[in-house]
Amino acid sequence: MILRAEDPETSLRGEEHESLRLWLRLFTCTTMVEREVDGMLKRAFGSSLARFDLLAQLHRAPDGLRMTTLSERTLTTNGNVTWLVAALQREGRVSRRVASEDRRAAVVRLTASGRRHFTAMARAHESLIERLLRPLAPSERQTMYTLLGSVKQGLRHVRTDP
Amino acid sequence: MILRAEDPETSLRGEEHESLRLWLRLFTCTTMVEREVDGMLKRAFGSSLARFDLLAQLHRAPDGLRMTTLSERTLTTNGNVTWLVAALQREGRVSRRVASEDRRAAVVRLTASGRRHFTAMARAHESLIERLLRPLAPSERQTMYTLLGSVKQGLRHVRTDP
DNA sequence: GCGAGTTGCTTGATATTTGAAGCAATCGGT
DNA sequence: ACCGATTGCTTCAAATATCAAGCAACTCGC
Numbered sequence: 001m002i003l004r005a006e007d008p009e010t011s012l013r014g015e016e017h018e019s020l021r022l023w024l025r026l027f028t029c030t031t032m033v034e035r036e037v038d039g040m041l042k043r044a045f046g047s048s049l050a051r052f053d054l055l056a057q058l059h060r061a062p063d064g065l066r067m068t069t070l071s072e073r074t075l076t077t078n079g080n081v082t083w084l085v086a087a088l089q090r091e092g093r094v095s096r097r098v099a100s101e102d103r104r105a106a107v108v109r110l111t112a113s114g115r116r117h118f119t120a121m122a123r124a125h126e127s128l129i130e131r132l133l134r135p136l137a138p139s140e141r142q143t144m145y146t147l148l149g150s151v152k153q154g155l156r157h158v159r160t161d162p
Numbered sequence: 163m164i165l166r167a168e169d170p171e172t173s174l175r176g177e178e179h180e181s182l183r184l185w186l187r188l189f190t191c192t193t194m195v196e197r198e199v200d201g202m203l204k205r206a207f208g209s210s211l212a213r214f215d216l217l218a219q220l221h222r223a224p225d226g227l228r229m230t231t232l233s234e235r236t237l238t239t240n241g242n243v244t245w246l247v248a249a250l251q252r253e254g255r256v257s258r259r260v261a262s263e264d265r266r267a268a269v270v271r272l273t274a275s276g277r278r279h280f281t282a283m284a285r286a287h288e289s290l291i292e293r294l295l296r297p298l299a300p301s302e303r304q305t306m307y308t309l310l311g312s313v314k315q316g317l318r319h320v321r322t323d324p
Numbered sequence: 325g326c327g328a329g330t331t332g333c334t335t336g337a338t339a340t341t342t343g344a345a346g347c348a349a350t351c352g353g354t
Numbered sequence: 355a356c357c358g359a360t361t362g363c364t365t366c367a368a369a370t371a372t373c374a375a376g377c378a379a380c381t382c383g384c
Binding site for chain 1: 292
């Protein structure tokens with residue numbers, strides 16, 4: 001889903017709406033990259049971006065993560081995490097057990113197979129991203145990274161800070 | 163789905179992987195904004211980002227668009243567009259008719275109701291985006307817009323230009 | 325004009341995602 | 355220890371999205 005207004009047919013006039021134009025382009029670019037990545041992960045690994053993302057979270061948490069933490073970090077709903085973890089478990093990529101401190105909570109972690117699988121995907125993922133972002137010079141990437149940092153920072157307070 | 167690696171636990175080391183870090187942040191920010199927007203459109207208009215996007219395309223194409231064009235512009239599958247258009251048609255937001263030049267093709271356009279609905283959503287959408295991107299100064303927005311322009315440009319040739 | 329390839333779109337089976345509701349375990353006083 | 359919130363997760367139904375066929379309407383070259 002893309003709103004792209006940067007083409008000739010655009011209805012936006014002049015310098016006004018700059019935020020909007022920026023968002024449209026941001027959205028377009030991200031979605032395009034997302035589709036490239038998701039497609040690659042599906043074709044080459046029978047996986048998906050959503051799975052990869054979840055595995056990535058677990059990869060940097062050797063002690064495992066709770067369902068809720070996973071849903072916060074992957075920015076999806078708890079129901080979706082339940083579903084994804086179940087799928088990944090069937091595929092043997094993750095294991096789960098009841099948390100010792102809280103019998104309601106589940107701790108999910110990567111299995112050896114999951115770790116291997118993730119590592120292979122991560123390699124392919126990185127080289128694809130490298131390729132897709134090649135048009136940006138290192139300093140430009142840095143600039144953009146910084147600018148996005150402040151956006152991200154601001155997004156934290158959105159709900160509470162109208 | 164977010165891969166965020168910018169937190170303390172990150173496994174990325176130093177200046178290498180800058181592309182990857184940038185992508186992760188890009189993805190995070192975009193997804194967060196997407197969720198804000200989608201939620202707002204749902205709560206306030208009983209619509210969604212996907213619908214809004216489709217309507218936006220039609221809004222700037224007074225003569226209507228073909229299904230295929232819609233799927234290209236919204237970056238989704240043709241099957242999804244068929245579904246979305248059917249839903250929007252049931253809701254009275256769009257109309258469709260067979261193209262005069264090609265009896266296979268359908269031309270979709272906004273109805274008066276669709277136009278009104280879209281206009282209202284667009285207003286709310288713009289002010290939300292304005293608010294979310296407020297942390298960026300105008301010149302920064304411009305910079306980012308330009309940088310994303312080259313990324314977008316590069317994405318066009320990805321498939322053909324390994 | 326004809327038949328082999330395209331194209332434009334729909335279908336149907338699946339996969340994924342969301343949102344709300346439900347259940348059990350834990351927590352905070354009391 | 356007991357009760358009413360709260361929390362952590364799952365479930366279920368419904369909304370979306372994807373992918374692979376499938377079908378009809380075009381196009382071309384002959």
